[in-house]
Amino acid sequence: MQKDNRDNKVRRVVIAGGGTAGWMVAAGLSKTLGKLLDIRLVESDEIGTVGVGEATIPTLMNFHHLLDINEQEFMAATQATFKLGISFENWRDVKQDYIHSFGLTGTDHWTAGFQHFWMKGRERGLAGDYGDYCLELKAAQANKFAHLPRNGMNYAYHLDASAYARYLRKFSERFGVKRIEGKIVEVSQHAGSGDIRSIRLDSGAEIEGDLFIDCTGFRALLIGQAMGVEYEDWSHWLFCDSAVAVQTPSTGPAIPLTRSIARDSGWQWRIPLQSRVGNGIVFSSRYMDDERAVGTLLANIDGEPLTKPRVIKFTPGQRRKVWNGNCVAIGLASGFLEPIESTSIHLIQRGIVRLMQMFPSDGICQSDIDEYNKQANAEIEHIRDFIILHYHVTNRQDSAFWRDCCSMAIPASLQHRIDLFRETGRVFRVPNELFAENSWIQVMLGQGVMPRRHHQSADLMGDAELSHFLGNISSAIDKTVVQLPLHQEYVDKYCRAPA
Template structure:
């Protein structure tokens, strides 16, 4: 049985594993606390990383801002392009597409969201598509982009994950992080407290630490195998447990959208970078096999293959605890949600920021552990519900995969949101959750839910006034988009000398 630990200052931090998670942790800790900490990161050249997290969401800019990372330098090093949203193709039904963009749509009234005015406008025949009132969505459709004054364009990035890890390694080493090459052969625990005492490498080198960060990926060597923290399986809601990935040469201009294309037993991603395209198929082994999945992917990629296909296995879900004792799991070791909304790097980033806010400089507190775990659990639950939404609310019935997804019973928290929007058109954001109201509205409308009613505030506008209100918004957006350069042209100029 674990005994109460003696509080002791945290001076030595050992990060087990590199890749995006490990080096983001190293960057965050070293930039903020590097002068006070001895930070070592264990990484083996022989152990590959998953490395397919190449699409991001706008929150990554917050991390870069905190790290004081120059955007041009980052984009040059990672061969990045800009991203304005995700194109969902064949999701509502075969042949029907929509975009979940990063922008806001229309103008809200304090009593009601813009969707109510748009709904009333549709009834009166004076409104266009919901996306006509979102700058980022309209710009993405025309493959245009530019930085606008006062951060007037919400965006994220497509990037080379391997290059990003190397970029962060150089960044971290400038602030004193020491990379130690080797494989972890043994995890040594303190027999009294149950905490991790040291990691022994296959070379015989032993690294002692006060705090250990588990970035060992799906293996979860520290938090799972050593600390014995169990895993909550969400595969009854999220059927996909496999992915096959490969890279291809670019055959056209890079667009500022991640493409997510629904297939018979999963979905295909297409992520355009400066120098290549990332491709993959996420699928469920219950509904198809590896050979069929690979055949589907190869039949639907463009350009010459640059890599051999790589099959990945995963289990959607979360650790019961992400912090136990003196071990904190960040990245895949803490849990996994499929990359449909590009949230993996966001969850890494949130884990790092949460760690910085609760860093146990003077010793580990159980109260901090409990609060950290509660926040991490609430955050991933909200994201889980948003991802399940894409599968539950669909008109597709063409394969067993889609029929079963539409027919599944979802978490009560998600069912309430669906019912609320379907019946009233209302969406309320849970405090501190990642996806704001407009994200939920775009996906629910895109997947086929049209609310049964709208807020009565929208009835106060006459036809002419409502048409003027809606037309003013869409007209201003159209004028702005018309002045934007092409995304390809803008990236070429912004990242001059990066290989274009």
């Protein structure tokens, strides 16, 4: 019988699969723990990656700070542009749009959020749109961007995901990560524990390890196929199960927004990089076949395609355990939520940071596994609810897809948030939740959920005081936006990629 290695010190880490997830894991572990570990990454040049996660959220900067990555160098290497939020077009209803921007809106009072004072202002005819009080949103509307003192502008990136993986590969190899070329053809497990002992490649090479990171994408070769960890399907809440991706040349200045354009059976993305645009359509195969999806996408792009349309199939949901035995799944192997809020790379990053915080240097213990899984499960469920919100709360009734989204039963946790905001205007953030109060407020207002009442503290302001309070915020934002350079001009000067 093979000896169970569960009590051994973890020194040999094997990352199965490359792409964005694999090389982010390699970069994070090698930079922080590389002197203590033998890290090997196995990938095959013959196996393609999904490679369409090209929009990010501001949390990626935390990961880059951890790695001491130079922003200008990274952006030039990945054809990156800046992102201030997401433009949701046709979501509330056809030809009704809103922006979910980064950052804060207005100024909160200790008794109540800014939205209550804004609602009072609207009631009295003293307030503009909710977005008029958010710097990032107003800058995005004006197509402007700049770094401001004291991190005064919250932003993320649009990037070439394949180039990002290449960039992180070079970074990781400088810190000792060894890349091994080959396809995984067999996974060997310890007879007693079921833990993974080694992986065998098509070359015949056998790679042993103490800890295995499954970054094999939707195939989940280790945690799913070998270890048999089940997958929890969320398609009864998230109908979209397919995507088509294509690239086009840039036909105009890059804007600092990801565009999310709702179609009759899903939605289309447009992500502007420095020299090209990433395009795609996410749709439900129950309401639209692949051929019509490709046709819809190609009819709504600018410029001739640079690549052939590529159809991607997926099941929204999560692995019931993302850490099982001596195997941790990160990236698509752990679960998948469609990219409507650009959370894919964030979830990779969170899995890495959580692993570094709980790294089993002195041996794997069940309490670490349980805590890791508990945190990972809670995090993705909060994001799941936020994504379901976009579909469920809408006035669209123009297709079966949207009518069914409106009428479906939703998680009780989400229903509570909607009811709370609709009745009281209040939003409370769950501890360690990704999306803060302002994100929920922007999306619920944008989708048409208007609270029935505001907090009584807003009534303590007279009209003159409230008008002054709101006007000072909006005028300060307008003065800042006027002075900002155009986004494309700033990118050209700051981080232009080599021709």
